[in-house]
Amino acid sequence: MVPDTLSNSAPTLPPAKAQRRHPPGPKGLPLVGSLPQLGRDVLAFFEECSTYGDVAAFRLGAWNCVLLNHPDLAEYVLVKNHRNFVKHRFFWRHVTAIFGKGLLTSEGEFWQRQRRLAAPAFSPSRLSRYGEIMVQYADNMVRRWEPGKAIDVHREVMDLTLRIAAKTLFDADTPEHVAEIHDGFEDILLEISARFRRPFRIPDVIPTPGNLRYRRGLAKIDNLVARIIEDRQRSPGDRGDLLSTLMAARDESGLPMSHKQVRDEAVTLLLAGHETTALTLSWTWHLLGKSPEADRRLVQEVEEVLKGRLPTPDDLPNLSWTEQVVNEALRLFPPAYAIGREAVTDCEVGGYAITAGTTVFITPWVTHRDPRWFDDPLAFKPERWSDDLARRLPRFAFLPFGGGPRICIGNRFALMEAVLILATVAQRYRLETRDRTGVEPFASITLRPKEGIWAEPVPR
Numbered sequence: 001m002v003p004d005t006l007s008n009s010a011p012t013l014p015p016a017k018a019q020r021r022h023p024p025g026p027k028g029l030p031l032v033g034s035l036p037q038l039g040r041d042v043l044a045f046f047e048e049c050s051t052y053g054d055v056a057a058f059r060l061g062a063w064n065c066v067l068l069n070h071p072d073l074a075e076y077v078l079v080k081n082h083r084n085f086v087k088h089r090f091f092w093r094h095v096t097a098i099f100g101k102g103l104l105t106s107e108g109e110f111w112q113r114q115r116r117l118a119a120p121a122f123s124p125s126r127l128s129r130y131g132e133i134m135v136q137y138a139d140n141m142v143r144r145w146e147p148g149k150a151i152d153v154h155r156e157v158m159d160l161t162l163r164i165a166a167k168t169l170f171d172a173d174t175p176e177h178v179a180e181i182h183d184g185f186e187d188i189l190l191e192i193s194a195r196f197r198r199p200f201r202i203p204d205v206i207p208t209p210g211n212l213r214y215r216r217g218l219a220k221i222d223n224l225v226a227r228i229i230e231d232r233q234r235s236p237g238d239r240g241d242l243l244s245t246l247m248a249a250r251d252e253s254g255l256p257m258s259h260k261q262v263r264d265e266a267v268t269l270l271l272a273g274h275e276t277t278a279l280t281l282s283w284t285w286h287l288l289g290k291s292p293e294a295d296r297r298l299v300q301e302v303e304e305v306l307k308g309r310l311p312t313p314d315d316l317p318n319l320s321w322t323e324q325v326v327n328e329a330l331r332l333f334p335p336a337y338a339i340g341r342e343a344v345t346d347c348e349v350g351g352y353a354i355t356a357g358t359t360v361f362i363t364p365w366v367t368h369r370d371p372r373w374f375d376d377p378l379a380f381k382p383e384r385w386s387d388d389l390a391r392r393l394p395r396f397a398f399l400p401f402g403g404g405p406r407i408c409i410g411n412r413f414a415l416m417e418a419v420l421i422l423a424t425v426a427q428r429y430r431l432e433t434r435d436r437t438g439v440e441p442f443a444s445i446t447l448r449p450k451e452g453i454w455a456e457p458v459p460r
Helices: 015-020 035-040 042-050 071-080 108-122 124-144 153-170 175-196 209-234 242-248 259-288 292-306 313-318 320-332 411-428
Strands: 055-060 063-068 085-087 339-343 347-349 352-354 359-362 429-433 441-443 447-449 454-459
Touching: 035 042, 042 055, 042 063, 042 441, 063 071, 071 339, 071 347, 071 359, 108 124, 108 242, 108 259, 124 153, 124 313, 124 411, 153 175, 153 242, 153 259, 153 411, 175 209, 209 242, 209 259, 242 259, 259 292, 259 320, 259 411, 259 429, 259 447, 292 313, 292 320, 292 411, 313 320, 313 411, 320 411, 411 429
Parallel strands: 063 359
Antiparallel strands: 055 063, 085 339, 339 359, 347 352, 429 454, 441 447
């Protein structure tokens, strides 16, 4: 059950004791630390670390790390002392070539400036326009499906959200553009997955097969984005997309973003934005395939609210069960399964001394499955989100989009997209999943279904 007060609060120690205490945790191996365990199964490793308590220490090669397993400690890092915790180098060093100095990777005053400049792209009026595109594209997708013919739901929805992202970000909807982005992203993702599990870094300039694939994928995306931006510069104006907003943005001095910065923000929003929603929906349909009652209630709500028409953003307040289904999928399978920060200066967290340079992990995968905060935590129970659960939970017990000043700027975009697409598909089809025993999650940059999610569309 959800406690009214945090009786399970993290331990605190006097400062003198904190300086002498080192957090418990797995010992690891000489030189490489716990990297082999992390490489074998990231999620299982974080689960094991959580058994040591609310603060667990471990090493990844030469990097000292701690896992924080309590909402209060997450709030301390992400909100109360957020200036002392920056994006950690251990993982983000692998992706700076893709995202550059976009919102995911930048820091300090520069990040604050970029956040302010990008915020108008997610205004209510813009989101409403994007919502219409989401529904239109989702309806086109289900019209192409053939009843009874098995599909990889994950691949279908990845393609869908990429098309939506290309349209809402670049006003680009040609198949060639989408295919170019998809192929480039897959090349990049394969190499980054390998890099996360490697005990040492191989510079990009060394022509290993993985680096060549990585550079090939990066070139595809860079070339496409450069062409689109150059075309837009020749024909400026507001096309109702995110790129228009980024290019029109001006800071307090009246200066626009540089060409390089527009590229970095555009690529960040394109790649990070589309996959989050696709994964949320993939896991949602996987869970609904094993829960006929939850699916029945979904269809009932969609029929009562929409009465046969396509959904619009105005319907969102009335699609409460649909949103609860999405939230429960985000709880059990958060696309951003881990959040990492790096301590800038020595500090104390949870009664333990944390030295400067330590990488701090907060793992929604673990926190969302903690019985202290969620009753029957491994069960798919969308109804748990009724009765205002989100407000009764500790503030950082549910953090699928992060939290604090650096909460995902596109969180409302992603949640709206997931609810509208789910309602659109539910009107036409029930997705009968083939594997009722489970789909293996694969923790890469995000939490993916390892072999996809196969299902047969069954007409309603």
